[in-house]
Amino acid sequence: MTSPTPSATAPRNGRATAPMLVLDDLSWSVGGAVIVDGVSMTVDEGEFLAVIGPNGAGKTSLFNLVSGLTRPTRGRLELAGTDITRLPPHRRARLGLGRTFQTSSVFADLSVGANVGLAVQARSGESRRFWRRAAPVGGPEISRVLDLVRLSHRAEALAGDLSHGDKRKLELALLLAREPRVILLDEPMAGVSAGEIGELVEVIRTVHREQGCTVLMVEHHMEVLLDMADRLAVMHHGALLALADPDTAMADPQVQAAYLGDAL
Numbered sequence: 001m002t003s004p005t006p007s008a009t010a011p012r013n014g015r016a017t018a019p020m021l022v023l024d025d026l027s028w029s030v031g032g033a034v035i036v037d038g039v040s041m042t043v044d045e046g047e048f049l050a051v052i053g054p055n056g057a058g059k060t061s062l063f064n065l066v067s068g069l070t071r072p073t074r075g076r077l078e079l080a081g082t083d084i085t086r087l088p089p090h091r092r093a094r095l096g097l098g099r100t101f102q103t104s105s106v107f108a109d110l111s112v113g114a115n116v117g118l119a120v121q122a123r124s125g126e127s128r129r130f131w132r133r134a135a136p137v138g139g140p141e142i143s144r145v146l147d148l149v150r151l152s153h154r155a156e157a158l159a160g161d162l163s164h165g166d167k168r169k170l171e172l173a174l175l176l177a178r179e180p181r182v183i184l185l186d187e188p189m190a191g192v193s194a195g196e197i198g199e200l201v202e203v204i205r206t207v208h209r210e211q212g213c214t215v216l217m218v219e220h221h222m223e224v225l226l227d228m229a230d231r232l233a234v235m236h237h238g239a240l241l242a243l244a245d246p247d248t249a250m251a252d253p254q255v256q257a258a259y260l261g262d263a264l
Ligand SMILES: Nc1ncnc2c1ncn2[C@@H]1O[C@H](COP(=O)(O)OP(=O)(O)OP(=O)(O)O)[C@@H](O)[C@H]1O
Pocket: 030, 035, 053, 054, 055, 056, 057, 058, 059, 060, 061, 062
């Protein structure tokens, strides 16, 4: 099996490798069923880690544990050296952990710029009510974030009128407005048309490169992941089957058997 617990200090791709996330024996059971089964790994600062696996492998459940939506039944979690195992989601977010969801979380009846403005306001601790009454669409931070996700030209559009691809970019913008250190992207290409995927991939690449974020991404579009990810974490039946660079992970006989067995 490809090693699931590499050294936290081994250099990869010439980068310094202070662990940004440490998952230690992370497990979650519900109703007697083990959904996440003893997952241990470290993720380096600035790394792009893709979490893959057949349907029902436990990828989203793992993200729920990392973001704090669910509490582990066993194990420990560290963010940049801080034990966050028992912290609720909003405290993890304050420490720099951001997440997008499979379902859209934008306000459809507000403009793109106003949606980003709300996220900027939320970070600076001011109330949504104040923003809606008093603040215009604009501001350098809003522009910076919209530029980064290539949505500046749609700042005045209603979020509900955006294409699926542009909605995903907006979700990313909402995340970036909070200046996260780690972002969890749960199937960002879901529902996006084939014609929009290339641009979305470029946006995610830019965000990773220019923001210097650590990225964890669940995605079923393998051709996209193999090109973007530093490493693949392959899950199967809740456990970590392999953790390695994409070529090594995909050549692992256990990974191939897991995918063939589930006929993806
Ligand atoms: N709250 C819950 N209660 C009971 N079972 C659950 C719960 N949440 C998830 N599961 C089960 O845990 C398993 C893993 O689900 P999860 O959504 O994490 O998988 P996944 O790898 O993200 O799948 P997909 O690729 O289809 O999104 C599934 O069998 C699912 O039915």
